[in-house]
Amino acid sequence: MFISLEGIDGSGKSTQARLLAEALRDAGREVVLTREPGGSPGAEEIRSLVLEGDPDRWSAETEILLFTAARRDHLERTIRPALDAGKVVICDRFADSTRMYQGLSRGDLRAQVDALHDLMIGREPDLTLLIDMDPEKGLARAKGRKGTEERFEDFGLELQRQMRNGFLALSREFSDRFRVIDGDRPPEEVAADVFTTVQQALV
């Protein structure tokens, strides 16, 4: 089973991905925990190209190509081999993030994102957990975690608001695979909800 976690920056995706991996391993499953952009050596190199440096470093179109190139490598070298071996793959962000960030943040490029996805990726997660979060709280959490990967976090609160609404709209568009989880609770409570949702989907 292929599970992705989505949501705005600071919503708690990485925390929940880790807790879910632990819980599934404790339940006897083989789990590959991975993330995007990145998740394979080549894709991790692309990660630093897209997440570091000047916010205007790439045009919107070039950025779509870079994220999709990273995803293709990740799919070929990490995700598909793990799924073929019967493992559960937990991925911190996947194509829905490109639909949102590259598809909405600099004009309406959703059609290009989807066309490239169909051509080069052609695979959706079996289950997508949207960790829904108030943008102001999410941004405060993300800013508390100082680092160099700030190209997108620097876009600020307005973008985060747009992304939250966009993710909620996406959860209605793909209601078969999306489940919305309230992320504004203590991590253990969110994790219990996540685990129950995954168990229901695994049977």
Ligand code: ADP
């Ligand atoms: P994301 O991967 O969505 O950006 P993280 O899991 O990295 O989010 O969490 C961002 C920050 O918020 C981290 O410092 C983390 O420890 C903290 N955090 C995560 N989940 C919660 C929660 N449910 N309540 C409070 N703080 C949290």
Ligand code: TYD
């Ligand atoms: P991530 O490391 O998940 O950041 P965070 O923990 O703050 O949520 O992702 C880094 C940034 O990359 C995030 O701001 C969203 C952006 N991103 C895109 O713009 N497009 C994509 O396709 C992906 C996967 C991520």
